[in-house]
Amino acid sequence: MTTNGHGMRARAADDAAMAGSHVVGMTDAPGVPKLATGIPGFDHVTMGGLPLARTTLLVGPAGSAKTVVAGQFLAEGVLRGQPGVFVTFEEPADDLRLNLSTLGWDIAGWEAADLWRFVDASPVAGTEQVEVGDYNFAGLVARIGHAVDQTAAQRVVIDSIGAVFGQFNDATMVRSQLHRLAVELRRMGLTVIITAEAGPAESGSVSRHGVEEFVADNVVILRNQLEDEKRRRTIEVLKLRGAMHRKGEYPFTVLPGQGVVVIPLSVMSLTQSSSDARLTTGNAQLDEMTNGGFFRDSIVLASGATGTGKTLMVTEFMAGGCEAGERCLFFAFEESRDQIFRNANGWGRDFHRYEQDGLLRLVASYPEVASLEDHLVEIKNEIDEFRPTRIAIDSLSALERIGTTKGFREFIIGLTSFVKAQSVAGVFTATTPALLGGSSITEGHISTLTDAIVLLRYVETYGEVRRGLTVLKMRGSQHDRDIREFLIDEKGMHVGQPFRDVAGILTGQVTNVDRGALPL
Amino acid sequence: MTFTAYVDGDEMARSVSRRLRELCDAQHVPAEIRVVDVGGEPQAAEESNVISVPTVVRESPRPRRRVIGALDDSRRVSAALGLDMYDGPAGVD
Numbered sequence: 200m201t202t203n204g205h206g207m208r209a210r211a212a213d214d215a216a217m218a219g220s221h222v223v224g225m226t227d228a229p230g231v232p233k234l235a236t237g238i239p240g241f242d243h244v245t246m247g248g249l250p251l252a253r254t255t256l257l258v259g260p261a262g263s264a265k266t267v268v269a270g271q272f273l274a275e276g277v278l279r280g281q282p283g284v285f286v287t288f289e290e291p292a293d294d295l296r297l298n299l300s301t302l303g304w305d306i307a308g309w310e311a312a313d314l315w316r317f318v319d320a321s322p323v324a325g326t327e328q329v330e331v332g333d334y335n336f337a338g339l340v341a342r343i344g345h346a347v348d349q350t351a352a353q354r355v356v357i358d359s360i361g362a363v364f365g366q367f368n369d370a371t372m373v374r375s376q377l378h379r380l381a382v383e384l385r386r387m388g389l390t391v392i393i394t395a396e397a398g399p400a401e402s403g404s405v406s407r408h409g410v411e412e413f414v415a416d417n418v419v420i421l422r423n424q425l426e427d428e429k430r431r432r433t434i435e436v437l438k439l440r441g442a443m444h445r446k447g448e449y450p451f452t453v454l455p456g457q458g459v460v461v462i463p464l465s466v467m468s469l470t471q472s473s474s475d476a477r478l479t480t481g482n483a484q485l486d487e488m489t490n491g492g493f494f495r496d497s498i499v500l501a502s503g504a505t506g507t508g509k510t511l512m513v514t515e516f517m518a519g520g521c522e523a524g525e526r527c528l529f530f531a532f533e534e535s536r537d538q539i540f541r542n543a544n545g546w547g548r549d550f551h552r553y554e555q556d557g558l559l560r561l562v563a564s565y566p567e568v569a570s571l572e573d574h575l576v577e578i579k580n581e582i583d584e585f586r587p588t589r590i591a592i593d594s595l596s597a598l599e600r601i602g603t604t605k606g607f608r609e610f611i612i613g614l615t616s617f618v619k620a621q622s623v624a625g626v627f628t629a630t631t632p633a634l635l636g637g638s639s640i641t642e643g644h645i646s647t648l649t650d651a652i653v654l655l656r657y658v659e660t661y662g663e664v665r666r667g668l669t670v671l672k673m674r675g676s677q678h679d680r681d682i683r684e685f686l687i688d689e690k691g692m693h694v695g696q697p698f699r700d701v702a703g704i705l706t707g708q709v710t711n712v713d714r715g716a717l718p719l
Numbered sequence: 720m721t722f723t724a725y726v727d728g729d730e731m732a733r734s735v736s737r738r739l740r741e742l743c744d745a746q747h748v749p750a751e752i753r754v755v756d757v758g759g760e761p762q763a764a765e766e767s768n769v770i771s772v773p774t775v776v777r778e779s780p781r782p783r784r785r786v787i788g789a790l791d792d793s794r795r796v797s798a799a800l801g802l803d804m805y806d807g808p809a810g811v812d
Contacts, residue, residue, distance in 0.1 A: 319768065320768060327785065328785045329784075330787055331791075331799055334787050335771060337727035341757040344761065
C-alpha cells in the first residue's frame with residue numbers, strides 16, 4: 200500500500216483546523232512550505248496555509264472584508280506565538296485598533312507586550328506633499344524593519360495597495376517601489392498579505408493598478424455579492440505559485456468575537472467512516488421497519504406536508520436517545536421552545552426532565568436572524584460544545600427560504616459533511632409544499648446527501664384523510680418497503696398495517712382500489 | 720528657515736543637504752537643516768510618517784511644507800518650499 204505522507208499530514212492539519220483547534224507552525228505540503236494561518240477553514244482551502252516567507256495578494260471590492268481577513272491573519276499569528284506588523288495606508292491605526300477589537304482581539308494589550316505593531320502610513324489631514332523628483336520607499340522599509348525587529352514579527356499585513364497609489368502621483372514609480380518592498384520583505388523571511396482593490400471586470404486584471412503581476416505570486420480573491428437580494432461572501436484561492444490549493448469559491452462569514460470563518464464544503468467526504476452501530480429511532484415500529492434503527496453517523500431526511508408528523512418523528516428520535524442515555528441536540532427553526540416542549544408533552548415525552556438530566560439541549564431560533572453561513576457556524580459551535588450523539592433540525596425548509604439556491608446547497612453540504620465527521624446521527628425535516636404527495640425543493644438539494652429518507656404523507660381514502668409513512672431509502676441496510684398507516688395519540692406515533700387498497704400515495708394521485716373487484 | 724531632511728544613507732544625506740543649502744543660498748534664505756537617516760532613526764520616520772526618501776519638511780515658518788523626491792528641479796523645489804517667497808526672518812522688517 201502506498202501512502203502519500205505529505206497529503207496525510209495536510210489532511211490532519213485541515214481536520215484540526217476544522218475542529219477549531221490550533222494549528223501551530225508550518226505544515227509541509229508538496230512544493231513551497233506553508234504557514235498555517237489559523238483562520239478557521241482557510242487553511243483547508245489553501246491546503247495548509249499561505250506560502251511561507253512569500254507575499255500573498257488579497258483582492259476584493261470595497262466591503263469585502265479584506266481588512267478583517269488581513270487583521271485576522273495577524274491576530275491568529277499572535278495567538279500562535281508569531282507576532283505581527285500591520286502597515287496601514289488607509290485607516291488610521293487608532294481606528295483600526297478599535298474596529299478590530301470588536302472581533303475579540305486585545306490589540307492594545309498585544310502592542311504593550313510587543314506582539315503587534317502598527318506602522319501608520321495613513322494620510323495625515325492637512326499635510327500637503329509635493330513630488331519634485333525621483334524617490335524610493337526606504338522610509339517605509341526602515342519603519343517596517345524597525346517594527347519587525349521590535350516584535351520579532353513573522354507576519355506582516357499591508358493595507359492597502361490602492362491607498363499607496365492614492366498618496367503618490369507617479370504610478371510607475373510606486374509600482375517599482377512596491378516591487379522592491381516585496382523583495383525586501385521576502386529577504387527578511389516574512390509571510391505577507393497585501394490587500395488590493397479588485398480591478399474592473401472588463402480590464403482583465405485581477406486587481407486595480409495591475410500590481411499582482413510583479414508583487415505577488417499568490418492571489419486570493421474575496422467577493423461580496425448580492426444574489427436574490429441576499430448577500431453572499433466568498434473566498435477563492437486564485438493561485439499559490441508552486442503549491443497545491445483547493446479551487447473554487449468557498450463561502451465565509453464574519454462573526455463578532457470570532458472573526459472570519461471560512462466554510463469548507465464536503466471537507467470530510469473521504470475521511471468518513473461508516474458505522475454499523477444502530478441507534479433507536481425512538482419508535483419501536485419504525486425500528487422494525489428500518490431493520491434495527493438508524494445508523495450512527497448517518498443523515499436521515501424526514502419529508503412531508505405540514506402536520507404529517509415530522510416534528511413528532513423528530514421528538515421521538517430525541518426522546519429515544521435521551522432514554523438510552525445519549526446526548527441529543529435539537530435545532531428548532533419553526534416553533535418556539537415552549538411550543539416544542541408542549542408538543543412533546545402532548546405525545547408523552549418529558550423534554551423538561553431530559554433537559555434537567557443534561558441529555559437534551561434545545562436551540563430555538565428564527566431563521567431570519569442570521570445568514571445561512573452564520574447558522575452553519577452556530578450549529579457547528581453547538582455540536583462542538585455539547586458533543587451530542589444525535590441531532591435534529593426542524594426544519595431545513597425554514598432555513599432554505601433565507602438563502603440562495605447555491606448558498607443553501609453549500610449549507611447542506613457543509614452541514615452533512617461536518618455532522619458525519621463527528622459520528623453524529625442526524626434527522627432533518629423538509630416540508631413539502633403540496634398537502635398530498637409531491638416533493639420539496641429541499642429534498643431535491645439534499646436527497647443524494649442523505650443516507651435514509653422517510654416520507655410522511657396524507658392519504659385520502661373513501662372520504663377520509665389518513666396518514667402514511669414509508670422508508671424510501673436506507674443506505675447499507677434492509678428496510679420495510681411498505682407504505683404503512685400510522686396514528687397519532689397522546690403516546691406518540693403508532694405505525695400499523697400497510698395500505699393495500701389505495702395507489703398513488705407518493706405522487707399524491709391517490710386512487711382507491713376496490714379490493715372486492717380484484718380476483719381473490 | 721528650518722528644515723528636516725529625511726534620507727537613506729550617507730551619500731543621500733550629503734547630496735540632499737548640499738543641494739538644499741545651494742537652493743537656499745540662491746534665494747538668500749538662511750537655512751538650518753537637520754538630517755535624519757531613516758536607517759538609523761526609523762522611529763523618527765515613523766513619527767513623521769515618512770514613506771519615501773528623500774523627504775524634505777520645512778518646519779518653520781509655519782505652515783509646514785513637504786516635498787518628496789530628488790531636489791534637481793530648482794524652480795519646482797523653490798516654489799514648493801516657498802524659498803522664492805522668503806522675505807526675511809520673522810519679526811524683522
